[in-house]
Amino acid sequence: MTKKMGCALGALLVSLGLIAVVIISPRAEFTLGGALVNLGYRLQDRFSQFDFEHDETITPDQIWDELKRQNEMAAGVRGLFPRTTRHPVVAILACMDARIDTSELVGDTRRYYYVVRTAGSVLSPAEQEMLELAVLNGVEVILLTTHTDCAAEAAAADPKLREKFPALIGLMDEREQRIDEFKARPIIRDAIAEGKLIIKHARIDTSTDKLVIEKADE
Ligand SMILES: [Zn+2]
Numbered sequence: 548m549t550k551k552m553g554c555a556l557g558a559l560l561v562s563l564g565l566i567a568v569v570i571i572s573p574r575a576e577f578t579l580g581g582a583l584v585n586l587g588y589r590l591q592d593r594f595s596q597f598d599f600e601h602d603e604t605i606t607p608d609q610i611w612d613e614l615k616r617q618n619e620m621a622a623g624v625r626g627l628f629p630r631t632t633r634h635p636v637v638a639i640l641a642c643m644d645a646r647i648d649t650s651e652l653v654g655d656t657r658r659y660y661y662v663v664r665t666a667g668s669v670l671s672p673a674e675q676e677m678l679e680l681a682v683l684n685g686v687e688v689i690l691l692t693t694h695t696d697c698a699a700e701a702a703a704a705d706p707k708l709r710e711k712f713p714a715l716i717g718l719m720d721e722r723e724q725r726i727d728e729f730k731a732r733p734i735i736r737d738a739i740a741e742g743k744l745i746i747k748h749a750r751i752d753t754s755t756d757k758l759v760i761e762k763a764d765e
Contacts, residue, residue, distance in 0.1 A: 577654060584651075594620075633659045637688045638681040642668045642697055646753050661686065667699025668692055669718035670725040679734050687744055691726060692758070694751035 570576075594617065637660035641649055649662045661681045663674050668691065670678075678689055693700070702708040703719040718725065729735060730746065738744035749758040 581651070581654065634685060635659050635661045635681070636686055637661070637690065638663065638678055638686045639690045639692060640665070640668050640670060640674065640678065641692045641751070642666060642694050642699065644694060644697065644753065647694055647751055648756065651756055652751070652758065666715055667697060667703070667719050667722070668694075669699070669715065669722060670729055671718055675725070675729045675732065678729065679732060682734060682738055682744060689744065689746045690749060690758075691746065692749050692751050695753045697753075 639649060639652070639660050640663045641647055641652075643664045643666050649660075649664070653660070663677050665671075665674060670691070678686075682689070699715065699719055702712060703716050709716045730739070735744065735746075739746070748761040750761055751758055
């Protein structure tokens with residue numbers, strides 16, 4: 548056997564081994580999927596001109612032009628690789644913090660959850676109606692999250708920022724009360740009573756996206 552043939556045979560065996568692992572283990576398949584998604588992120592990272600950590604001189608107009616250009620490319624990719632469509636049965640309330648990637652919380656490309664995002668995961672009447680609408684559209688699990696190192700929580704604890712953002716801080720102070728109010732809404736209350744809906748609470752570890760389930764509610 549030549550050296551070239553030996554290398555080709557080795558590569559073939561490694562490939563077959565990887566395929567076998569993926570077939571045998573759904574977990575390995577899930578991990579490989581996540582790795583490929585992240586590989587995609589890495590490949591696209593260098594095209595992001597509007598990351599303020601990279602260039603503070605960039606102007607709003609340049610950022611807007613870049614955003615439009617990237618959307619055109621992204622839509623092109625979507626056209627080439629259509630996504631699986633699924634009807635969501637889960638709705639998640641999460642903070643708007645950009646470090647939390649809600650697409651990765653339970654595996655990217657799954658698309659089986661609605662996401663409502665607000666600073667500090669506050670739940671004003673408008674968000675309550677959004678979640679209620681989601682329940683009418685078939686959602687059976689609502690996950691209310693908060694997260695570690697939350698800027699809105701820090702603002703609520705800072706006297707100067709409390710003065711600067713009174714509306715947001717007011718909702719932060721009433722967070723638990725608003726959740727109780729939401730659970731008492733007739734559509735939500737009845738769905739829970741009929742066993743068609745459960746509401747769960749979790750705190751997201753911002754550095755890992757890991758959900759720490761806080762308490763089992765309805
Ligand atoms: Zn936050």
